[in-house]
Amino acid sequence: MAELESNIGAVLKNKSGKIWSVSPSASVYEAIELMAEKQVGALPVMDGEKLVGIISERDYARKVILKGRSSKETAVVEIMTSGPITITPQHTVAECMRIMTEKRFRHLPVIDNGKLVGMVSIGDLVNWVITEQQQTIRHLEAYISGNAS
Template sequence: MTTVAEILRSKPDSQVYSVSPSDSVLTALQRMADKGIGALLVLEGQEIAGIFTERDYARKVVLQGRASGHTPIREVMTHPVRFVRPTQSSEQCMALMTENRLRHLPVVDEQGSLLGLVSIGDLVKGVISQQRFIIEQMEQYITGR
């Protein structure tokens, strides 16, 4: 069973990208496009105030006819934000994501410090890697190598 901490360690880029609540939606979209990501944490200092995703943009900006350049993130971000601990399993994360229709989960330690962000893609990649390892072990056992 893979833990969130192990998934974070396996990510090639563990940096968490963020915006502040007062930043415009346009600023957030530009950052997401520049980094090739689908979500940004919204931070006030070191505290998680919310999360802004492509889904938020589609549903709360485009469909409501808001102007990206004049709409602050605080008006369209998702909050409160669900998070996970580094000791939780990938299976627990996937269940939480499925139940709540989420694609991204911040990882926060017991003291409340932000450690990273995991996406559904990170979790699926971890499951595939784990299954590949098991298959290789079984093949070696069967063939006697």
């Protein structure tokens, strides 16, 4: 399936291009507030220009709520996933889906030449596949009906 062989660079071009992040010293509350405001499920944790971790809603649920901690008094660095697995814009959609499935991740940071250039979620990848399949169907229907240009 061609849509699975598309690279992540193409997927990122369809996204807004904005990357929201938090610092390791930010409170978990601030991180969750930003996730809610931007409607994302995870944020890269940046120390200056360096990706040092990722914090997700799952981290919050499992490491703050279930442990009875305070989100306003807990720093992101205390619950983030350090040294996250990253991908490059050259990775394919299929490769990323495999990584996410095997590692049970929902988000992957995208690094190009040592710099964070985006984040992809499993939702981004599923939407990409669906959109590409719909385009293929439209092209095939046009071809079959003789309306292909």
